[in-house]
Amino acid sequence: MSRIITYREAITEALREEMERDERVFVYGLDVADFKRTFGSGKGLLEQFGAKRYFSTPLSEDALMGIGLGAAVMGLRPVNVHIRVDFLLLTLNQLANMVTSMRYTSAGKLKVPLTIRTVIGRGWGQGMQHSKTLHALFAHLPGLKVALPSTAADMKGLLKSAIRDDNPVLIIEQRWLYDTPGEVPEDPNYLEPLGVPRCIREGTDVTVIGVSWMVIEAVKAAEILARRGVRVEVIDPRTISPLDYTLIYDSIKKTGHCIVVDYDWLNCGFSAEVAARVQEHCFNELKSPITRIGFAETPCPTTRPLENKFYPNAIQIIKAIEQKLGLSETDLSGEEFYSYENKFKGPF
Amino acid sequence: MDNLNFELYKKMYLIRATEEKIRAHYEEDEMKTPCHLYVGGEHIAAGVLQALAKDDYLFGTYRSHGIYLARTMETDAFFCELYGKATGTQKGKAGSMHIASPEHGLVATSAVVGTTIPMAVGSALAQQYLATGRITAVFFGDGATDEGVFWESINFACLKKLPILFICEDNDLAIHTSTEERHGYRSITDIVRQFDCNAYANETTDVQQIYQTTTQAIAQLRSDQRPAFLHFKYYRYYEHVGMYTDFHAGYRSEEIYKQWKARDPLELQRTKLFSQGMNDDLKRYEESVQQQLTESVRKAKIASFPDPQELYSDIYAL
Numbered sequence: 262m263s264r265i266i267t268y269r270e271a272i273t274e275a276l277r278e279e280m281e282r283d284e285r286v287f288v289y290g291l292d293v294a295d296f297k298r299t300f301g302s303g304k305g306l307l308e309q310f311g312a313k314r315y316f317s318t319p320l321s322e323d324a325l326m327g328i329g330l331g332a333a334v335m336g337l338r339p340v341n342v343h344i345r346v347d348f349l350l351l352t353l354n355q356l357a358n359m360v361t362s363m364r365y366t367s368a369g370k371l372k373v374p375l376t377i378r379t380v381i382g383r384g385w386g387q388g389m390q391h392s393k394t395l396h397a398l399f400a401h402l403p404g405l406k407v408a409l410p411s412t413a414a415d416m417k418g419l420l421k422s423a424i425r426d427d428n429p430v431l432i433i434e435q436r437w438l439y440d441t442p443g444e445v446p447e448d449p450n451y452l453e454p455l456g457v458p459r460c461i462r463e464g465t466d467v468t469v470i471g472v473s474w475m476v477i478e479a480v481k482a483a484e485i486l487a488r489r490g491v492r493v494e495v496i497d498p499r500t501i502s503p504l505d506y507t508l509i510y511d512s513i514k515k516t517g518h519c520i521v522v523d524y525d526w527l528n529c530g531f532s533a534e535v536a537a538r539v540q541e542h543c544f545n546e547l548k549s550p551i552t553r554i555g556f557a558e559t560p561c562p563t564t565r566p567l568e569n570k571f572y573p574n575a576i577q578i579i580k581a582i583e584q585k586l587g588l589s590e591t592d593l594s595g596e597e598f599y600s601y602e603n604k605f606k607g608p609f
Numbered sequence: 610m611d612n613l614n615f616e617l618y619k620k621m622y623l624i625r626a627t628e629e630k631i632r633a634h635y636e637e638d639e640m641k642t643p644c645h646l647y648v649g650g651e652h653i654a655a656g657v658l659q660a661l662a663k664d665d666y667l668f669g670t671y672r673s674h675g676i677y678l679a680r681t682m683e684t685d686a687f688f689c690e691l692y693g694k695a696t697g698t699q700k701g702k703a704g705s706m707h708i709a710s711p712e713h714g715l716v717a718t719s720a721v722v723g724t725t726i727p728m729a730v731g732s733a734l735a736q737q738y739l740a741t742g743r744i745t746a747v748f749f750g751d752g753a754t755d756e757g758v759f760w761e762s763i764n765f766a767c768l769k770k771l772p773i774l775f776i777c778e779d780n781d782l783a784i785h786t787s788t789e790e791r792h793g794y795r796s797i798t799d800i801v802r803q804f805d806c807n808a809y810a811n812e813t814t815d816v817q818q819i820y821q822t823t824t825q826a827i828a829q830l831r832s833d834q835r836p837a838f839l840h841f842k843y844y845r846y847y848e849h850v851g852m853y854t855d856f857h858a859g860y861r862s863e864e865i866y867k868q869w870k871a872r873d874p875l876e877l878q879r880t881k882l883f884s885q886g887m888n889d890d891l892k893r894y895e896e897s898v899q900q901q902l903t904e905s906v907r908k909a910k911i912a913s914f915p916d917p918q919e920l921y922s923d924i925y926a927l
Contacts (some may be wrong), residue, residue, distance in 0.1 A: 313738065318767065324727040324761030331731020334716060335666075337738060339731075354758070358721045360729060368699040369923035370711045397813070403924050427926035503925075 263446040267441040268410075271417035272302040272378075278342065278449045279424040280310050283338060287314040287426055289325070290342030290378075299342055299381065300439055326352035326377075330360050333375040337425055343379040346433060347390045360429050361404035366488030375425045375430075381473070381524070382436040383561075383572060390560035392568075394473065397530040399431050400502035406430040406455050408500040409524070411476035415499055418453025426455060435524075436475045455499045458508045464494035467518040467582050470509060470535055471495060475522040475554075475573065482578035485596060493582065501531050507536070510542045517548035518585050522578055523555040530555065552581050574598060613659070615890065618878045620655035620679040623898055627678055630902045631691065632852045639910065642704035645672040649846040650875035653778050654679045654748075654757060656819025657750045657839075660827060661746060662776075666736075667731035668747040669718040672778075676748055682835040684902055688909035701917075702923075722783075723756035725750060726775070730762045733771035733836075746774040752783030754797055763838065767805040767899040770834040774826060775806075777838065780845040785860045799829045801838045804808050812842040814874040817881075844869035891896045 266274070270318050280286045287310075292297050294317040307315045318325050322343070329339040333373055343349045349356075356377075363371050381394045383393050400407045406428055410416040415436070423430035423442055445451075461476055462483050471479035476497045483493035494512050498504055513519045522530040532553040539551055554573045561571050628646050635644070647654070654675030658667075669676050677687060690697030690708055697703070702882060706720040719725045729747030736743045753759050766773050777797065781788050783866050796802060798810040807829050809822050816927060819841060826837040844866060848855040856863040882891055 285766060319764055321758075321761030321765060323758050324765060326731065327724065327727025327758065327762070328731035328765065331716075331728035331733075332735045332738070333731070334711075334728075335732050335735030337735050354721065354724065355727065359717075359719065359724050363717065364926060365923050366699060366703050366707050367709060367717070367923075368702050369926075370699070370709075371716070372926040405926075408682070480807060508765075607722075 262448070263444045266413055266445050267439065268413045268416050268441050268443065269300065269302050271413040271443070271445050272434070272508040273304050273306070273446070275417045275420040275424070276303065277309065279421055280306065280314060281391050281590065282449070284314075285336060286338045286340065287315050288340040288342060289318050291320055291322070291348070292317050293342050297460050299344055300436065302439070309571060310431045315408060319341075322348055322351035326355035327359060329375045329377075330355060330363065330373060330393045334363065334371045338376070340376045340378060340424060343377070345391050346379045346381050346395055347393055349377070349379050350395075356399070356405070357402055361402045364428070367403060372427045374427045376420070377429065377431045378420070378434060379431065380434045381438050383474075384437065384568070386563045386565070386568075387561070388563040389560040390446065394433065394525045396433055396472070396501055397434055397525055397534070400531065402525060404429065405502070406500060407433065407502045408455060409433045409435070410499060411435070411438065411471075411473055411497050412432040413441065414445045415453055415459065415497075418451055419455060421498065422452045422455050425452070430455065433473065437474055438477075447481050452473045453499070457505055458496050458498045460494065460508060460512070461497050462493065462495040463490035464516070466492045466516055467520065467585060468494045468496060468509070468512040468516045469520045469522060469578060471497060471522045472531060473503070473524040475524045478573065478575040479522055479576040479578055481583065481598065485575070485579060485593070486582060489588070489591060491586065491588065496587055506538055506542070509539065513539055513543045514546045517546055519543075519547065520552045520554065520578065520581050520585070522573055523553070525555055526558060527553050527556060549585050552585065554581060613820070614817065614878065614881060614885070615887065617655050617659055617820060618891070619894060620682075621651040621816060621875050621878060622895060623682060624651045624654060624675045624678045626895070626898050626902060627684055627687070630675060630906060634906060635852050637751055642691055642695060643707065644674075644691070644705045644849050644852070646847045646852070647672055647675040649869065649874070650778055650780070650843040650862070651675060652814055652816035652819050652878075653841045653843060656717065656748060656816045657774070657776055657823045659820050660823035661744060662750065664714060665743050666729070666732050666745040668725040668732070668745065669715065670722070670725065670749055670753075671713075671718065672750070673708060673718040673748070674705070677708050677710065677715055680715050681710055684905040685908055686710075688905040689912050691911065692909040694909060694912035695919070696912045700915050701920060722755040725749070725756045726753060726759055726762045730766045730771060730773060733766060733773035734769065736772055737769070744774060744830070746776055748776045748778060750783065751777060751779040751781065751788055751797070753777075755783065755791055757870045763801065763804055763806070763836070766836045767825040771836055772830060772834070773836045774823070774830070775836065775838045777840045779842045781838060781842070782845060782849070784849045785858070787861070798838070798840045806836040806838055807833070808838040808840070810840040814843070814869070814872045814877055816874055816878055823888050842897060845872070864878045
């Protein structure tokens, strides 16, 4: 059985179910227990589980990551919450020097069942420090799993898998997706596997690999082009590290065209990783060079017109597909874009 | 009390003798691991660990031979780890700077200053959460108190009333830079006293006093649930990393070394035991340790390196 809930409610459900299932699970981070409860994603958890298992912390990100590590090796299953990925940078010493290498350096004697939740944002003037994604930076570290769910079902299933996983897992949530509804199974044992991509929409003409919010933009582009008879396959990697690329290779062998739309800068990023692996495995099947789309190579500006130019969108994806397949320009005059942004009025 | 004094001596002697054994073999260039020797500080590891229960948890730094040896009293896996062998504590993946033995409660050591401090606080949080009654002790140098994470960690531990001992082993040097050149304040203990914890300071080289101070700190922690900060001074006899003295380098004076050496912790304890007529016991123990060390080094030298496939194991728990 499943029903429609939002991405935000999917987070709450995942946390509640895992906290009910295992009393070693606890949630902590800056302001998680305040009246806003991390954009509402922690609603009711303090009331149900108490301050021992759901608590706000001092503004000490670095130490709090290390505290999660220590608690995890001692058998607890901490969920460390960061309301912006930009704040997660303060934990990089613990993350890169300790958390991700502790199992390896202990020769398998220690395990680190630590879940890290962080939120990426955009829009309404978030500016240079509330707008980054940085998933490539984290995915670069062996020993860490990195996932960016783009649907309510994946949010729930991947977060639950992360909490049950015996390794550190970073879940990067998208603020704009919080209000998006989706069909989510009710089964408390519903899980989605970490490390496996999902085919969001089947097609035969071109493969678009979208990350996080870019899945939404890619689907929008695919819907518009479908009216012209162009069949776009949209794949969401869901987890970017470690990742089983089989589904991606199979798709490109079928379509012969690959576009990677990343929600990040291109330079040394996940899009480059996908492109490198695809050319290695699908060289003979590729009918065109791999196209990459991502953030402008600039910090994120605050003012709206420049910010719109900073982020990639469905129009850019449509243009890239037109160019790849030698299509004429699509008439976009009647199309509505950025529909979800209209739900986000700020300020934070 | 004689028995206690002898137990303390045993720990100290094993640490000193093991590190002298490393020094004797290091130039053979088979132990390819940077070693940060603890000689001069043995009384701190011995005294603190004697006061702790065997199932209390320990966290250390890159200078952790002392707490490893005082807790395990073994040297086979220890030397295998230093020689990078498959039979080492961590299959050669850790070496001297990361040596640990979770099965003995020495959970982790680290070569980035201050980084095990929050991990130890997390361990203490877990002990409180699971109501195990176990204490966590974290060892770090005075350099670690320069790091922001030390202050973040002690603040959180005090806020949550965690069962933890912060052991500051102050040798007045962060690598080659003295406290005087680093601190905009006079006494770390005075500052830490402003937190909701119990702070202790001692400049002794008498292991019995370290043991007593730690015992007192543990009793106080158990009665008022406040973390303890223990500040112990010692003198690092050798260079920051490596096997030699470095007085010629000019950043510290040999005169001060001589003052500390005159009250060498091991000699002090040995003299105490002599005066109690334990000469024969000492001699027997020291001989057995020397045999143990010779045998451990011999075994480590002939042990196998890890299988090449070991490179790829234990990145993730399955």
